[in-house]
Amino acid sequence: MKIEVKNLEKKIQKAAVLEGINLSLTGGHIYGLRGKNGCGKTMLMRCIAGLIRPTKGEVLIDGKPLHKKLDFPPSMGILLENPSFLDDFSGFENLMMLARIQKQADKKMVRSTLQAVGLDPDDKKKYKKYSLGMKQRLGIAGAILGEPDLILLDEPINAIDESGVGEIRDTLLGLRKKGKLLIVACHDREELELLADTIFIMSHGKVVDQYEKTGNTACV
Amino acid sequence: MKRLGTLLVYDLRHGIGENVLKYLLLIVLSVIGAWGFGREYLPYLDYDILSSKATVWDHLIHLFWGEPPLSAERDLRSNLPMLWLLIMITLTIAVGYYLYQQGEGFGRNILLKGESRTAWWLSKCIWCTASAAIAMVSLILGVLLCGAFQGLSWGGVNWDIIRMAKGMEEQGGAPVESMLMVTLLPLLILSATALWQQVLSMIIQPLVALLLIVVYYLAASFYDSPLLLGTYITFCRSKYVVNGGWSFGEGVCVGAIAYILAIFIGIVVVKRRDFLQRHQI
Numbered sequence: 001m002k003i004e005v006k007n008l009e010k011k012i013q014k015a016a017v018l019e020g021i022n023l024s025l026t027g028g029h030i031y032g033l034r035g036k037n038g039c040g041k042t043m044l045m046r047c048i049a050g051l052i053r054p055t056k057g058e059v060l061i062d063g064k065p066l067h068k069k070l071d072f073p074p075s076m077g078i079l080l081e082n083p084s085f086l087d088d089f090s091g092f093e094n095l096m097m098l099a100r101i102q103k104q105a106d107k108k109m110v111r112s113t114l115q116a117v118g119l120d121p122d123d124k125k126k127y128k129k130y131s132l133g134m135k136q137r138l139g140i141a142g143a144i145l146g147e148p149d150l151i152l153l154d155e156p157i158n159a160i161d162e163s164g165v166g167e168i169r170d171t172l173l174g175l176r177k178k179g180k181l182l183i184v185a186c187h188d189r190e191e192l193e194l195l196a197d198t199i200f201i202m203s204h205g206k207v208v209d210q211y212e213k214t215g216n217t218a219c220v
Numbered sequence: 221m222k223r224l225g226t227l228l229v230y231d232l233r234h235g236i237g238e239n240v241l242k243y244l245l246l247i248v249l250s251v252i253g254a255w256g257f258g259r260e261y262l263p264y265l266d267y268d269i270l271s272s273k274a275t276v277w278d279h280l281i282h283l284f285w286g287e288p289p290l291s292a293e294r295d296l297r298s299n300l301p302m303l304w305l306l307i308m309i310t311l312t313i314a315v316g317y318y319l320y321q322q323g324e325g326f327g328r329n330i331l332l333k334g335e336s337r338t339a340w341w342l343s344k345c346i347w348c349t350a351s352a353a354i355a356m357v358s359l360i361l362g363v364l365l366c367g368a369f370q371g372l373s374w375g376g377v378n379w380d381i382i383r384m385a386k387g388m389e390e391q392g393g394a395p396v397e398s399m400l401m402v403t404l405l406p407l408l409i410l411s412a413t414a415l416w417q418q419v420l421s422m423i424i425q426p427l428v429a430l431l432l433i434v435v436y437y438l439a440a441s442f443y444d445s446p447l448l449l450g451t452y453i454t455f456c457r458s459k460y461v462v463n464g465g466w467s468f469g470e471g472v473c474v475g476a477i478a479y480i481l482a483i484f485i486g487i488v489v490v491k492r493r494d495f496l497q498r499h500q501i
Contacts, residue, residue: 012496049332052494067491071337078332084325086234094326101226101333142329 001027001149001181003073007057008047010205017043019205021057025183027149030176032196033185040205041185042081045152048183049078061150075104075149079156083139087128091138092121095145105146116171117141118164132159140168144175151175151182157191169195223334227343230330235318235347236354242314243351247358249310253303254362255369257283275375276367280402283363286454289444301441301454308410308437308450311355312430315414319344320426323495331495341490345483348418352410360403397468398460401453405468408475409449413437415482422489446470449478 008021018040025031033041046052048059050072059066061073085094091114099105105113111121117137130138136159143151153172157165172182172195186192192199193213201209236243257279286301321327322344331340366372376395413433420429440450444457451457452471459465 012494046496051328051332052496053492071491072332072335074335076332078329080328084329086238086326097230098329098333101223101230101330103223103226 001073001075002060002062003048003150003181004060005044005048005057006060008044008054008059009056010043010047010052011055017205018047018054021207023200023207025181027181028176028179029198030172030182030184030196032192032199033183033202034187034189034192034199035202039202041202042154043205044202045078045080045154045183045185048150049073049076049080049152051080073150075146076152077143077145077148077150078152079139079143080152080154083135083142085127085135085138085142088126090124090126091119091130091134091141092123094127094138095141098142098145102146104148109146113141113145114138116144116167118167133161133164136160137164137168140171144171147175147178147180149180151180153182153184155186156184157186157188165191223336224339224343227330227334227339228346231322231343231347232350235344236351239314239318242310242316243354246307246310246314246351246355250307250355250358251362251365253307254279254283254359255366257303257362257366274370275373275377276363277375277377277399277402279363279367279372280360281377281398281455283359284402284406284453284455286456287441288456290442305437305441307355307359308413309434311351311410311414312417312433312437314351315348315417316421316430317426318347319418320421323493328495337490337493338487341486342483344418345415345486348414349411352407352414355410356403356407359406398455398458401455401458401460401468401471405471405475406453408472408479409453412475412479412482413449415479415486419482419486419489422486422493446474449475 003023003025005021005023005025008018009016010018021044023031033044035041043052047054050059050066050070053067058068061070064070066073085091086097089097092110095105095110095113096107099107099110114121117140119134119137119141127135127138136156140153140156143153143156151172156172157168160168169191172184176182176197184192184195186195197213199211199213200207201211284304286304322331322340331337334340334343377398413436417429417433420432423429424432436448437450440448440454444451452466452474455461457465459467
């Protein structure tokens with residue numbers, strides 16, 4: 001998959017939340033987004049996901065413009081802000097519901113995805129009884145279910161314990177190896193540097209800097 | 221569009237399943253209301269020699285009789301078609317917040333997995349029509365139950381009874397049309413209005429949309445206008461009893477236009493909509 005973000009701008013009630021963003025992202029890489037709260041990381045993810053329409057510019061998914069030829073990127077998984085599932089269903093049941101819509105995953109895949117994020121697929125506990133960490137893990141499971149080509153994760157390691165972070169990291173790196181394109185927004189600089197190949201620094205709705213894992217810095 | 225089927229299964233299951241109390245209220249109100257309404261007027265007919273000729277259709281016509289528009293004889297203090305209004309208001313509450321909620325949280329995941337804004341909206345339209353159908357079927361069920369207990373026949377419309385109970389003369393018209401006017405037309409009008417409520421709830425706050433629709437329904441019980449859909453299902457204003465009144469054909473045309481227009485405008489609105497968190501809107 002290839003994503004091109006061209007001169008992207010988004011205004012909400014006349015206030016620019018994204019401005020002049022140009023990115024070229026390809027499969028087999030993990031891209032990190034870093035910046036203070038309100039700098040536009042989540043909004044950029046929403047734009048790439050097709051949830052919001054840019055005021056100017058465009059997002060191309062494999063050459064096809066979003067909102068013209070596509071409503072949403074095909075084969076996409078997303079964890080945005082807080083994970084949200086149906087309270088009265090177990091983790092397995094919630095994921096099965098997503099799998100039915102997606103038609104790319106079956107029971108076996110749902111079970112293996114839950115195991116990959118450290119959750120027990122046979123656990124009958126309802127989602128509302130889950131701890132914060134379990135909810136977050138399920139959110140990640142929902143995003144990576146069916147191994148979509150594009151995976152967007154907003155603060156994926158929030159509330160997850162240290163050993164869990166390692167498990168999640170291994171799972172995401174495994175997906176990168178399979179050629180998937182991952183975009184991860186994270187406050188934790190160290191964790192982002194362990195995970196991402198390229199990190200974009202955002203401030204006031206703009207990408208102000210970017211650097212590769214090797215440590216080379218280049219102004220955008 | 222390829223995932224419309226799975227989206228629809230989700231919406232029917234969760235739109236109704238998660239709001240089961242609202243739907244139960246709608247069903248109970250419709251069944252008991254229709255039955256209670258029949259029990260109220262049928263004893264009156266029992267005193268008359270014609271009571272044996274009362275049919276299920278008479279009951280439905282009385283149920284949709286409504287009130288004439290405001291005039292010198294009828295002012296704002298006069299009776300409202302309370303049962304009918306209650307059912308419609310309960311339907312607006314059932315439809316209420318669902319679409320709005322589906323634009324965030326788990327519903328948003330479903331939207332993304334569906335990969336099509338149009339399919340997502342069409343699925344909500346079918347769910348909305350199904351909700352209106354639940355109200356109508358419950359209403360007819362109440363009439364049938366009442367009919368079974370009161371010994372109503374299945375025959376056609378008995379105009380003698382309408383003349384006697386309502387004091388109005390039959391003005392003509394095909395009996396089949398009058399039957400459709402109290403079955404098919406209310407379903408179309410309810411569905412179209414519920415769809416407009418959905419469209420509005422994407423543009424303004426769902427609560428405001430709900431209140432606007434309630435006012436719209438209320439307006440139809442006082443005023444006669446081709447733009448007030450409720451007018452067409454007020455039997456006492458139809459051509460069957462009023463010279464120059466509304467016909468079934470007019471009701472179907474306007475209802476169908478309103479229904480189709482709501483679907484298309486909804487597609488345009490959904491296509492242009494930003495799916496943001498509540499605090500960002």
